[in-house]
Amino acid sequence: MRNVVLIGAGQIGSRHLQALAKSDTPLLITVVDPNEDSLNTAVQRYEQMQPAGEHILRLSQVIPTDQCFNVAILACNAAQRYDVAAQLLAHNQVDHIIFEKVLFQTVQHLTDMQQILARHGTRGWVNCGRRSHPFYQTMMAKHGTAEPVSMRVVGSHFGLTCNAIHFIDLFCALNGDRPLTSLTGDFSGPAVAAKRPGCFETFGELNGSIGDASVSVRCEQHPEQPTVQVQISGQGWCYNIDEIEGAVRYQCDGEPDVELRFEHQMQSDVTQQHIADLLQKGQCRLPKYADSCAQHRHYLHVFIEYFEQQGLSDGVICPIS
Numbered sequence: 001m002r003n004v005v006l007i008g009a010g011q012i013g014s015r016h017l018q019a020l021a022k023s024d025t026p027l028l029i030t031v032v033d034p035n036e037d038s039l040n041t042a043v044q045r046y047e048q049m050q051p052a053g054e055h056i057l058r059l060s061q062v063i064p065t066d067q068c069f070n071v072a073i074l075a076c077n078a079a080q081r082y083d084v085a086a087q088l089l090a091h092n093q094v095d096h097i098i099f100e101k102v103l104f105q106t107v108q109h110l111t112d113m114q115q116i117l118a119r120h121g122t123r124g125w126v127n128c129g130r131r132s133h134p135f136y137q138t139m140m141a142k143h144g145t146a147e148p149v150s151m152r153v154v155g156s157h158f159g160l161t162c163n164a165i166h167f168i169d170l171f172c173a174l175n176g177d178r179p180l181t182s183l184t185g186d187f188s189g190p191a192v193a194a195k196r197p198g199c200f201e202t203f204g205e206l207n208g209s210i211g212d213a214s215v216s217v218r219c220e221q222h223p224e225q226p227t228v229q230v231q232i233s234g235q236g237w238c239y240n241i242d243e244i245e246g247a248v249r250y251q252c253d254g255e256p257d258v259e260l261r262f263e264h265q266m267q268s269d270v271t272q273q274h275i276a277d278l279l280q281k282g283q284c285r286l287p288k289y290a291d292s293c294a295q296h297r298h299y300l301h302v303f304i305e306y307f308e309q310q311g312l313s314d315g316v317i318c319p320i321s
Contacts, residue, residue: 001028001056003028004070004072004275005029005031005032005067005071005073005094006020006031006032007032007073007074007075008032008033008076009031009033009075012075014038014041014042014045015271016073016268017031017045017046018049019267019268019272020055020271020272020275022051022052022268023275023276024276027053027275030059031043031058031060032063039059063084063087064091066091067093068092068094069092070278071098071275071278072094073097077196077321078100078103078104078320078321081103082112082113089116089117089122093120094120094122096123097122097124097289098125098126098271100127101162102165102296102299103292104296105318105320105321106300110297114289114290117289124289125274125284125286125289126169126286126288126292128166128170129166129274129286130167130170131169131173131286132270132284133265135248139232140174143234143237145176149171149175149232150213152216152230152231153167153217154218155219155227156220156224156225156227157221157224160201160203160217160219161199161320162194164206164217167215167217167230168215168299169287171210172287172291174213174232178210178211179210180208181210181211183206183299183302184206184207185204185303185306186205187203187205187306188203188204189203194321196321198319199319199320200307200310200312200320205219208298226244227244230242237252238252241262248262300318304317304318307319
């Protein structure tokens with residue numbers, strides 16, 4: 001039986017737990033959250049899945065000690081995540097950690113955690129899962145990642161500050177995980193309060209590059225329901241993807257346009273595959289911590305500058321999660 005710890009039993013944490021219920025490998029699952037109501041809700045969602053394996057589920061309101069975990073999933077919020085990870089690693093042996101995004105709220109924590117992971121021999125992964133979606137995996141297999149691939153995202157109300165990192169990561173994956181050359185922001189109007197207390201959202205656009213490849217991610221205020229349109233183009237080919245509606249148009253020079261489908265994936269449908277890959281292969285299709293850390297440095301710098309101008313940051317802490 002493999003040992004997994006899930007820290008954070010809120011919305012995203014409970015979806016990770018539902019995915020773990022689908023694992024074919026018997027798991028000893030420890031769920032940690034200081035809020036008893038969150039733990040109870042997570043258990044109810046877990047039981048809805050009618051667990052596939054002979055799993056054992058344990059609940060705790062404190063971080064365990066003196067344990068050997070094959071995988072840890074950190075689904076607590078960004079303000080807490082660094083301290084939680086440091087405490088977990090100080091008192092336990094952990095082979096792999098899957099961090100939720102946005103990783104942390106300070107640039108210094110990115111560097112410090114990289115050193116902590118190395119010191120403990122723990123491999124880190126970040127839950128920017130678009131790159132692992134079968135549609136994008138097929139695209140990369142078809143076209144390769146050696147030549148420049150550009151990407152433009154336009155949508156509304158998808159959460160620019162908390163979710164644009166997903167698209168930045170996909171852009172990096174499409175370009176062979178070469179490091180970002182630049183990332184800048186152009187934001188419209190004042191920041192608005194996010195659902196999580198103490199965190200903020202905004203509207204506007206991120207623009208970045210990797211050599212000759214460019215990326216832009218724009219989130220608008222209207223329409224008020226979430227929309228996500230993604231255009232990905234390489235030399236002689238282009239995909240126009242409506243992620244919400246699932247419609248795709250593929251265009252390639254000298255060939256008729258092709259209509260394809262994009263199937264949306266829920267977190268409760270994918271975490272178990274990442275766990276299986278880590279247990280069987282020692283790696284998975286999520287971005288490695290070091291690669292995501294480099295993206296997050298650019299990302300946090302852009303938003304810290306903006307929030308400081310808005311009087312919402314001291315120039316160190318980025319109030320996003």
